[in-house]
């Protein structure tokens with residue numbers, strides 16, 4: 257090891273890479289980390305963090321409207337997009353500096369450069385035009401929005417990256433896709449006053465989630481005024497003489513908007529890094545780096561974590577994989593990341609918080625399923641008069657009584673999903689939920705007060 261410049265060299269300064277660099281450096285390892293853009297990666301710079309800030313921004317009109325029922329008179333509010341963008345920039349710059357400082361404070365060395373692997377132990381740092389050597393190399397270069405070259409006029413479209421920093425807030429936007437990003441941005445833009453249309457090729461938005469939540473969220477978003485076109489897809493986008501865009505949809509409908517945003521998935525960043533040259537194995541479909549259960553590539557001293565491996569594209573998963581990598585590579589404690597029962601949230605409005613199996617998935621795997629379901633108006637919407645339902649649902653295995661899935665749609669569902677992640681991960685049963693005292697008055701008390709199944713599904717038949 258002493259023959260190399262570094263014990264560990266990390267390529268990519270996002271959530272996963274920074275965590276691995278910081279923890280390995282704190283163990284006394286000689287660590288270098290290269291980032292070509294900004295430390296913090298997608299999550300901090302152009303993902304989760306700015307997204308959540310924009311979600312907050314977009315919720316104020318509803319807060320102002322709801323305040324009236326509680327006796328407040330709220331003068332007419334106005335919104336300034338440039339102020340939001342500037343304040344967001346200030347906050348992410350602060351976080352970016354913390355990410356960098358955390359690595360350096362632990363004894364790691366940071367580089368602002370693109371890095372290429374030229375040999376299994378040699379990395380070329382492009383901006384500095386020099387090479388360094390490392391015993392272990394970790395690739396954590398993340399991903400980027402999937403492009404859509406097959407769509408005529410795709411050059412007129414934007415992705416989530418650009419959506420955060422538009423010079424002007426559009427008057428009308430079309431968003432293509434039905435996943436996390438499309439749904440979250442549809443709610444953000446609508447909340448900020450933009451005429452918003454979501455175009456999704458499938459039957460219902462947010463595939464992979466529980467159908468009950470998907471349908472109820474769809475209805476609620478439409479009630480707010482977001483247009484959702486399912487079984488639809490754009491065929492071309494063209495620029496009009498007035499600078500606006502015409503999105504031609506399948507079936508002939510044309511949407512005239514100021515921006516078309518594509519949110520059709522994300523792909524791994526594996527190009528132009530020398531990976532083919534040294535023989536790193538990647539998947540044919542997405543170019544994701546193939547790894548074993550311990551995040552090791554086919555080359556013994558090269559590892560990969562996070563979105564570049566396309567296992568589960570979530571920040572906390574990348575961080576978990578980083579911690580497991582350090583255990584395996586530097587603490588002689590082989591630890592495989594556990595990708596089972598991951599709690600997750602969609603910051604739609606209302607939010608989705610979910611962990612475990614959806615009803616449909618559970619029915620495929622278990623012969624006797626109990627569904628506990630409560631749909632109600634949350635207390636805060638009684639005086640506000642807002643016509644919005646909250647949905648809480650537990651999916652239970654009738655044989656073992658184990659809670660297989662917990663699904664929530666409503667205010668603070670993301671916070672609840674985090675807490676529900678613990679009992680579901682621990683494999684607790686419905687009886688454990690039943691003997692837990694409720695916290696009153698809360699919405700989440702429904703989780704422990706639904707004593708009788710709403711219905712059962714036996715051998716695929718609802719009874």
Ligand code: NDP
Nearest residue numbers: 433434435436437438458463519520521522569601602603
């Ligand atoms: P998703 O995989 O969630 O959704 C992609 C959507 O695009 C799907 O609805 C898919 O349809 C559709 N689609 C794919 N290809 C096409 C095409 N050629 N034409 C039209 N539609 C298409 O990806 P996102 O981009 O929304 O997000 C990427 C990942 O980032 C997520 O999977 C998630 O892991 C992560 N993320 C997490 C967030 C969170 O935790 N809150 C927030 C944002 C992102 P179909 O369903 O038919 O395949």
